[in-house]
Amino acid sequence: MGNSIGLMFGLPGQGMHLHLDALSLLFVCILLPQTVAAALAGMRGSFTFWLFVLGMALALLAGDAFTLIFGFELMSAASWLLVMQGDARPATLYAGVAIFSGACLIPALFLPVSSLAFVLIALGAGAKAGLAPLHSWLPRAHPAPPAGVSALMSGGMVKVALYVLIRYAFVNLAPAAQPWWGVALVAAGALSVLIGALRAVLEVELKTVLACSTVEHVGLITVGLGLALYAKATGDAALSGLALQAALLCAVAHGLFKPLLFIGAGEVKHATGTTSLNWLGGLMRGMPRLGALMLLGAACMAALPLGPGFAPAFLLFHAAIGAAATGGILARIGFSGLLAVLGIGGALALAAAVRLIGLGFLGRPRSLHAAAAEDLRRGPYLAMALLGVLCTPVALVPGLILELLNPVIMLLAPQADAPPLSYAPLTLLLLAGLAALAAGFVQTRWGTRGLREVAAWNGGFGRPPAWLPFGDPHTQASATGFAEPVMRLLGKGLLGTTLADPAERFLLLPLFRLQTRLIRLAERVRRATIRERLAFVFAVLVAFLLALGLGQGG
Amino acid sequence: MLGFAFAFIATVLHIVLCFVGAPLVTGIINKLRAWALGRRGPPLLQPYLHLARLLRKITLVPDTATDLFTFWPLGAFLALAVATMLIPGFTTGMLTADAGDYVTIIGLFALARSATMLGGLETGFGFGGAGAAREALFGIFAEGALLVLLLAFALLAQTTSVDGIATAFRTAHIGISVSLGFALAAMLAVALTETGRIPTDNPSGHLELGMVHEAMVLEYSGRLLALLDYGGMLRLLAWMNLIGTIFLPFGMAQATEIFSWPGGLALWAGKLLVMAVALSIFEVSRAKMRVFRVPEFLGAALLLGMLAGVFLFVAARIGA
Amino acid sequence: MSLTFSLAHLMGGIILLCAFLQLSQRRLAAMVTLYQLEALVLAAAAFWQGYAQHEINLYLTGLITFALKAMLLPWGLREIVQRFNMVRAVETALPMAAAMILGLALIGIAVLVVLPVTMHAISLTREDLAIALSVVLLGLLLMIVRRNALAQIIGFLSMENGLVLAAIGMPGMPFVAEFSVALLVLLAFLVVGVFLLRIREHFDTLDISGLEDIERRGR
Structure with a gap:
C-alpha cells in the first residue's frame, strides 16, 4: 500500500x-x-x-x-x-x-x-x-x-x-x-x-x-x-x-x-x-x-x-x-x-x-x-x-x-512483537450469561414476580408539596455537590480553589504579564529623552568594545 | 482430554461452591463479630434466610426512578459474579484461568461499583447521591493502589493473570519478601474499603449520614435488594479468595489432578476461616473513620504499593 | 534466600512500615503505639541477628531495646500525652498527603544512594542498609512536618531506631550495645529536657497573676 x-x-x-x-x-x-x-x-x-x-x-x-x-x-x-x-x-x-x-x-x-x-x-x-x-x-x-x-x-x-x-x-x-x-x-x-x-x-x-x-x-x-x-x-x-x-x-x-x-x-x-x-x-x-x-x-x-x-x-x-x-x-x-x-x-x-x-x-x-x-x-x-x-x-x-x-x-x-491479548470479552459475556441464567432460574423458581410503583422511601422524608411536581430539586445531589468530595481532596490541591486550569495560571497569565511589560517598555523607550537614548547607545558601544577586548585578551 | 474434563469439573465445583457458600461466609463473619462483642449472634444460616425472604417479597419501585432502576442491581451482580468465577479458590488451573487477568478483575469490580453508584443516583434523593459521591471518591485511590500493586506481583511472577501469580508464588521459591509485606498491607486496606468493612464503612450501619454502600441501595427492596445483597456477599468472598490466592497460595490444588482436590478444599476452608476470624477481630477493635480520612488511608496504601515496587528492585539485584 | 535473610528482611520491612505509617497518623497515641511496635520488632531483629551471627552483644542490644524502647519510653510518652491532654489530633505543618509523598521520595532517595555504594556488599547488608537509611530519613521528616514537640521526639526516637537497625545488620560491629546505651542516655536526657520545658511552658501560660492583671485592667 x-x-x-x-x-x-x-x-x-x-x-x-x-x-x-x-x-x-x-x-x-x-x-x-x-x-x-x-x-x-x-x-x-x-x-x-x-x-x-x-x-x-x-x-x-x-x-x-x-x-x-x-x-x-x-x-x-x-x-x-x-x-x-x-x-x-x-x-x-x-x-x-x-x-x-x-x-x-x-x-x-x-x-x-x-x-x-x-x-x-x-x-x-x-x-x-x-x-x-x-x-x-x-x-x-x-x-x-x-x-x-x-x-x-x-x-x-x-x-x-x-x-x-x-x-x-x-x-x-x-x-x-x-x-x-x-x-x-x-x-x-x-x-x-x-x-x-x-x-x-x-x-x-x-x-x-x-x-x-x-x-x-x-x-x-x-x-x-x-x-x-x-x-x-x-x-x-x-x-x-x-x-x-x-x-x-x-x-x-x-x-x-x-x-x-x-x-x-x-x-x-x-x-x-x-x-x-x-x-x-x-x-x-x-x-x-x-x-x-x-x-x-x-x-x-x-x-x-x-x-x-x-x-x-x-x-x-x-x-x-x-x-x-x-x-x-x-x-x-x-x-x-x-x-x-x-x-x-x-x-x-x-x-x-x-x-x-x-x-x-x-x-x-x-x-x-x-x-x-x-x-x-x-x-x-x-x-x-x-x-x-x-x-x-x-x-x-x-x-x-x-x-x-x-x-x-x-x-x-x-x-515490534506484541504478546496476544489476554482480555477475552466473549468469555466474560458467556460467564455473565450463565450467571444471569442462574439468577433468572432462582427468581422464577422461588421469587415473587412483579413490580409495584410507590413513593420513594428517602429515609422517611415526606412527599413534596403539590406545587413541586418533581420534588424540591435541591434535595437531590447537584453536579457541583457530587464532585465536592473530589474537589475537596484533589481539586483544591491540584487546581486551586478557583478551579482554574493550572496551565492557564502558569502559561497564559505569564504571557499576559509579559505582554503588559513589553508594552510598558515600549512606552518608556518612546518617551525617553535624547540624553537617555545617547546614554544607551554609548553603553552598548562600551559593552561591545569590552567584549571585543576581553575576547582578544583571552 | 482427561485433564480438560478434570479442569472443567474443578471449575464447575469452584463456581458452585462459591455461589452457594458466599452467604455462609458472611454468616460466619457476622457470628464471629457477635461473639467478639460478647453477644450470641444470628444463626449461621441467617444470610440465606434473609435472601429467601427478600426474594418472596414484592419489589417496590419509586415513582421518581427511571426504567433502568431494575437494571443496575443486575449489572452489579453480574459483574461480581463473573469476578467470582475468575478468581481461583481452592485450585489453580481452572478453565477460566486465561480470562482471569488481574486488570480484568479490577475492571469488573469497577463495573460493579459504577452500577451500584448509578443505582444510588437513580431515584434522585440526597442519600443515594451522597453515597455515590463518596464511593466515587474512594474508588479513585483504591484503583490507583490496586494497579500499583499489580506491578509488584507482575515483577515477581512474570505474569499478570491471578492464576499465574498464584502458581508462581506457590512453586517458585519467593521467600518472605519485604515487598510482599508492603503489598499485603496495601491490599488489605483496599479490600476493606472495596467490601465496605469497618474502618471506611459500616456494613451494619443504618445512620444515613455515615453510610456509603447502604446509602446507595436505600431505595431497593425485594428481589432487587436480594441481588444487591447477594452481590455484596460474593464480593466479600471474591476479595478473600483474591487475597488468599495471592498471599497464601500454599496448598492450593491442581485442577488436573483430582487427588489434590480434597487437600486444596480443606485448606481453602481453613484459609477462609482464618481470614474471617482476622476480619471480625479487626472490625470490632477499630472505629469507623471519618469519610475524608479514608482517602488518606487509601493514599497510604497507594504509596505502600509503590514502595513494594521500589523494594523489589533492591531485592531483584540480589539474585535470590 | 535462606530463612535468616528472609526473616531479617521482613523485620526490617515492618520497621520501615511503622516509620512510614507514623507519618500518616494525626494522633500522638497512635504514633506512640507505632513507635512501640517498631521498637518491639527492632528488639526481635536484634535477637535474630545475634542468633544468626552468634554475637552476645546483639542479645544485649535486643534486651536493652526491648526493656527501654519498647516498654519504658512508650509508657513515659503515654504518660506525657495523658498529663498534657494531647489526646486529640496534633497540628501538622504539611498536608498529610504531601508528607507521605515526600516520605516515599525519601525512601526512593535512600535506595538510590545505597544501591551503587554497596554494589559489592552482600545482599543482606544492602537491603538492610537501604531500609535503615530510609527509617532515619523518615524520622527526620517526621520531626519537620509536625509542630508538636512530642511528635518531634517520636520522630527522633524513630530515627535512632534506624541507626540501631543499620548497626545490628552489619556483621562485626562490636560496640552496638555500648553505642545504643550511649544513645539511649542521650535520648533520656532529651526527653526529660523537653518534658521539663513543656511543664515550664504550661506554668507560664497558666500563671494566675496574668489573669489578675487582666481583671484589674478591666475595671
Missing part, C-alpha cells in the same frame, strides 16, 4: 502529492464514520464544515510537507470559523493556539532529522491535540461550535494532530530517535490524563466535561505512543508492540464514542435548551433512546469491561507494567508513578461518566425543560446509532481489530 498520486495544482513546479499507506488509511478510517455521523447530525449544509473535513483529509493523505501543512492549516482555519460561529470568546484563544502550532510545525518539517525537529513537532502537534500543558484551550473551544463540529473536532481533529506526531516521531524522524523522546511524551500524556480526568469530574457543563475527557484520552494515547517510542529506542520488541496497540486501539475507540457523546450532548441542548448538569436530570424518561446511546458512550468513556474503552486501557496498563519491569531504579519509580496516575485517572474517568449519566439522565428533573424533553430527532439518532453499532466490534472482538492494526504497527515499529 504505497500509492502516491500527484495533483495538478499546488506549489508551482512541484504540485501536491497524495500518499496512502497503512497509517494514513487507519486514520482515514477513524475519520470516516464520524464525518458521516456529523453530516447526519445536521452539518451537511455547511460549506465551512466540508472545508474542515477536506483539510483533515488532505493532512492525513499528504505525500509531501507542503500538502501536510496546507491541509493542517486549512483544518485550523475552517475550525476557527466554525468555533467563531458558536462563540466568539474562545475563538481568539483558539486562533492563538492554531498559530502557535503552525509556527512550531512549519519550521520543524523543513529541519534536518534531529531532536530539535522532534521537540517542535511535539509542541506543534501537541498544542493542536490538547496535550498538557498546552491543553487549556480545548475545554473552552471544543464545546463552542454546534454539536456536529464539536464531535469532529474532538474525535477527528485531535487525531489528525496525533497523526502528525506519529508520522514524524515514528517514521520520518526515526533515525534520530532517542529514549528521552518517549519519556517526554509519557510525562506530557500522564499530566494530560490526570488534569483531563480531574476536570471532567469537576466541570458542570456537559460539553465541557466531554472536552476534558478528550484531554484525558489524548493523554492515554500519548502515553501509549511515548512508551512505544521509548521501547523502540531501547529495543524492546514486546513493549513497543503492546504500547502501539494500546495507543492505536484507544484512538479507534475514542474516534467512535466521543463523537457519539458530543452529538448526544447537542441533542440534549436542542431538547432542553441547556447543557448544564445542574439543570438536567431524569432525561432517561423523556429521551430513552438518547439515554441508552449516551449510556453506551459513557461506558466507553469510563473504560469499563465489555465496552470498547477497556481493551486499550488493558493494553496500556500492561505496557506500563512492562516498561516498569525494565530499566533502572529511576525508571522503576517513574513508571510506578505512571501506573498510579493511570489508575487514578481511570477511576476519575469512571466517576465523570457516572456523574454524567447519573445526574443528567437518571433521578428527578431539575428544571421544567428537562422534564418536558422529547426524544431524538431522526438525523442525530441515525448518526449516534451508526457510531454505537460500530463500537460493538471494538468492544467484543478487540483481538480482531488488533489484527487489522498489525500493518500499521509494522510500519511504525518493524521489530
Whole structure:
C-alpha cells in the first residue's frame, strides 16, 4: 500500500502529492464514520464544515510537507470559523493556539532529522491535540461550535494532530530517535490524563466535561505512543508492540464514542435548551433512546469491561507494567508513578461518566425543560446509532481489530512483537450469561414476580408539596455537590480553589504579564529623552568594545 | 482430554461452591463479630434466610426512578459474579484461568461499583447521591493502589493473570519478601474499603449520614435488594479468595489432578476461616473513620504499593 | 534466600512500615503505639541477628531495646500525652498527603544512594542498609512536618531506631550495645529536657497573676 498520486495544482513546479499507506488509511478510517455521523447530525449544509473535513483529509493523505501543512492549516482555519460561529470568546484563544502550532510545525518539517525537529513537532502537534500543558484551550473551544463540529473536532481533529506526531516521531524522524523522546511524551500524556480526568469530574457543563475527557484520552494515547517510542529506542520488541496497540486501539475507540457523546450532548441542548448538569436530570424518561446511546458512550468513556474503552486501557496498563519491569531504579519509580496516575485517572474517568449519566439522565428533573424533553430527532439518532453499532466490534472482538492494526504497527515499529491479548470479552459475556441464567432460574423458581410503583422511601422524608411536581430539586445531589468530595481532596490541591486550569495560571497569565511589560517598555523607550537614548547607545558601544577586548585578551 | 474434563469439573465445583457458600461466609463473619462483642449472634444460616425472604417479597419501585432502576442491581451482580468465577479458590488451573487477568478483575469490580453508584443516583434523593459521591471518591485511590500493586506481583511472577501469580508464588521459591509485606498491607486496606468493612464503612450501619454502600441501595427492596445483597456477599468472598490466592497460595490444588482436590478444599476452608476470624477481630477493635480520612488511608496504601515496587528492585539485584 | 535473610528482611520491612505509617497518623497515641511496635520488632531483629551471627552483644542490644524502647519510653510518652491532654489530633505543618509523598521520595532517595555504594556488599547488608537509611530519613521528616514537640521526639526516637537497625545488620560491629546505651542516655536526657520545658511552658501560660492583671485592667 504505497500509492502516491500527484495533483495538478499546488506549489508551482512541484504540485501536491497524495500518499496512502497503512497509517494514513487507519486514520482515514477513524475519520470516516464520524464525518458521516456529523453530516447526519445536521452539518451537511455547511460549506465551512466540508472545508474542515477536506483539510483533515488532505493532512492525513499528504505525500509531501507542503500538502501536510496546507491541509493542517486549512483544518485550523475552517475550525476557527466554525468555533467563531458558536462563540466568539474562545475563538481568539483558539486562533492563538492554531498559530502557535503552525509556527512550531512549519519550521520543524523543513529541519534536518534531529531532536530539535522532534521537540517542535511535539509542541506543534501537541498544542493542536490538547496535550498538557498546552491543553487549556480545548475545554473552552471544543464545546463552542454546534454539536456536529464539536464531535469532529474532538474525535477527528485531535487525531489528525496525533497523526502528525506519529508520522514524524515514528517514521520520518526515526533515525534520530532517542529514549528521552518517549519519556517526554509519557510525562506530557500522564499530566494530560490526570488534569483531563480531574476536570471532567469537576466541570458542570456537559460539553465541557466531554472536552476534558478528550484531554484525558489524548493523554492515554500519548502515553501509549511515548512508551512505544521509548521501547523502540531501547529495543524492546514486546513493549513497543503492546504500547502501539494500546495507543492505536484507544484512538479507534475514542474516534467512535466521543463523537457519539458530543452529538448526544447537542441533542440534549436542542431538547432542553441547556447543557448544564445542574439543570438536567431524569432525561432517561423523556429521551430513552438518547439515554441508552449516551449510556453506551459513557461506558466507553469510563473504560469499563465489555465496552470498547477497556481493551486499550488493558493494553496500556500492561505496557506500563512492562516498561516498569525494565530499566533502572529511576525508571522503576517513574513508571510506578505512571501506573498510579493511570489508575487514578481511570477511576476519575469512571466517576465523570457516572456523574454524567447519573445526574443528567437518571433521578428527578431539575428544571421544567428537562422534564418536558422529547426524544431524538431522526438525523442525530441515525448518526449516534451508526457510531454505537460500530463500537460493538471494538468492544467484543478487540483481538480482531488488533489484527487489522498489525500493518500499521509494522510500519511504525518493524521489530515490534506484541504478546496476544489476554482480555477475552466473549468469555466474560458467556460467564455473565450463565450467571444471569442462574439468577433468572432462582427468581422464577422461588421469587415473587412483579413490580409495584410507590413513593420513594428517602429515609422517611415526606412527599413534596403539590406545587413541586418533581420534588424540591435541591434535595437531590447537584453536579457541583457530587464532585465536592473530589474537589475537596484533589481539586483544591491540584487546581486551586478557583478551579482554574493550572496551565492557564502558569502559561497564559505569564504571557499576559509579559505582554503588559513589553508594552510598558515600549512606552518608556518612546518617551525617553535624547540624553537617555545617547546614554544607551554609548553603553552598548562600551559593552561591545569590552567584549571585543576581553575576547582578544583571552 | 482427561485433564480438560478434570479442569472443567474443578471449575464447575469452584463456581458452585462459591455461589452457594458466599452467604455462609458472611454468616460466619457476622457470628464471629457477635461473639467478639460478647453477644450470641444470628444463626449461621441467617444470610440465606434473609435472601429467601427478600426474594418472596414484592419489589417496590419509586415513582421518581427511571426504567433502568431494575437494571443496575443486575449489572452489579453480574459483574461480581463473573469476578467470582475468575478468581481461583481452592485450585489453580481452572478453565477460566486465561480470562482471569488481574486488570480484568479490577475492571469488573469497577463495573460493579459504577452500577451500584448509578443505582444510588437513580431515584434522585440526597442519600443515594451522597453515597455515590463518596464511593466515587474512594474508588479513585483504591484503583490507583490496586494497579500499583499489580506491578509488584507482575515483577515477581512474570505474569499478570491471578492464576499465574498464584502458581508462581506457590512453586517458585519467593521467600518472605519485604515487598510482599508492603503489598499485603496495601491490599488489605483496599479490600476493606472495596467490601465496605469497618474502618471506611459500616456494613451494619443504618445512620444515613455515615453510610456509603447502604446509602446507595436505600431505595431497593425485594428481589432487587436480594441481588444487591447477594452481590455484596460474593464480593466479600471474591476479595478473600483474591487475597488468599495471592498471599497464601500454599496448598492450593491442581485442577488436573483430582487427588489434590480434597487437600486444596480443606485448606481453602481453613484459609477462609482464618481470614474471617482476622476480619471480625479487626472490625470490632477499630472505629469507623471519618469519610475524608479514608482517602488518606487509601493514599497510604497507594504509596505502600509503590514502595513494594521500589523494594523489589533492591531485592531483584540480589539474585535470590 | 535462606530463612535468616528472609526473616531479617521482613523485620526490617515492618520497621520501615511503622516509620512510614507514623507519618500518616494525626494522633500522638497512635504514633506512640507505632513507635512501640517498631521498637518491639527492632528488639526481635536484634535477637535474630545475634542468633544468626552468634554475637552476645546483639542479645544485649535486643534486651536493652526491648526493656527501654519498647516498654519504658512508650509508657513515659503515654504518660506525657495523658498529663498534657494531647489526646486529640496534633497540628501538622504539611498536608498529610504531601508528607507521605515526600516520605516515599525519601525512601526512593535512600535506595538510590545505597544501591551503587554497596554494589559489592552482600545482599543482606544492602537491603538492610537501604531500609535503615530510609527509617532515619523518615524520622527526620517526621520531626519537620509536625509542630508538636512530642511528635518531634517520636520522630527522633524513630530515627535512632534506624541507626540501631543499620548497626545490628552489619556483621562485626562490636560496640552496638555500648553505642545504643550511649544513645539511649542521650535520648533520656532529651526527653526529660523537653518534658521539663513543656511543664515550664504550661506554668507560664497558666500563671494566675496574668489573669489578675487582666481583671484589674478591666475595671
